[in-house]
Amino acid sequence: MKILVVGAGAVGGYFGGRLLEKGEDVTFLVRESRKRKLEENGFNIRSVHGDFNANPKLLVSGEREEKFDVAILSVKAYQLVRAIEDLRPHLAEDGIVLPLLNGISHIDELARTFGKERVIGGLCLIESTLDNDGTILQKSPMHQIVYGELSGEKTERIKRLEASFSGTKASFELSDHIEREMWHKYLFITAMSGITSLFEAPIGPIRDLDSGQRAIKALLNEITAIMQAVDAPIREDIADVLFERINGLGHAMKSSMQRDVEKGAPTEADHLQGYLLKQAHAQGIEAPLLETIHTKLTLYQQARIAEW
Known part of the structure; x- marks a missing residue:
């Protein structure tokens, strides 16, 4: 699957980096300022689970037309409206959105924009931050994403996503009760x-x-x-x-x-x-x-x- 991670900060950058490390097709949708910093300093993770460095594919919204099968949305809630607008032209017609935001009200907002059938449930448990040069620092054992269909079904697309997520150095757990x-x-x-x-x-x-x-x-x-x-x-x-x-x-x-x-x-x-x-x-x-x-x-x- 072609994976777009919206944001390359402490959360999206970490989990996207682990997927990239595994060999998945990952692109980061970033702001111009973050792109410049990544191009200057590289993409770096310092973690108790192992360090990782790369030069990932970066995309600034509107820069080029490219469609993705799944978008991992890891922005803060107050950044959601702008993130949706940045993501809108890059989600494939049958693409799905996996939000990792805190709270619950963003599900309705995403469903209004992309359609309820294109939104799945998700959450993450991690303690991570960026240092002054943009390096992702992850210092505790917990680094988990929990995800699943809001209906609880094990659909073909969720099985494909599970295959893409398996085998990484982070924990990606498929849940039958993600809403709960x-x-x-x-x-x-x-x-x-x-x-x-x-x-x-x-x-x-x-x-x-x-x-x-x-x-x-x-x-x-x-x-x-x-x-x-x-x-x-x-x-x-x-x-x-x-x-x-x-x-x-x-x-x-x-x-x-x-x-x-x-x-x-x-x-x-x-x-x-x-x-x-x-x-x-x-x-x-x-x-x-x-x-x-x-x-x-x-x-x-x-x-x-x-x-x-």
């Missing part, structure tokens, strides 16, 4: 990013306090109640499962949203906490902790919007 897994990750990332951004601390010092433990549990329960009200396909005990998971994280663990705030960068607050708050208001559900978090992040964004 996306909602579970949405719950986890919204709680983790929200609580660490609210208290401006890694998760360890927060959970060391009895009040921190109560705040984590309360936030998980608020989010779970909202998801249940909109009939999200989540486990009944998911709040307890994720509470244990959060208590098992490294003491110094920070969320990517917290790191974005520390850098003065945009956040995905509207896509994560904001979307759930809209659902809560529509259902008449009180979510005071979630609303407090979103208010803080909204004020942060308003104070810095001129810088962006």
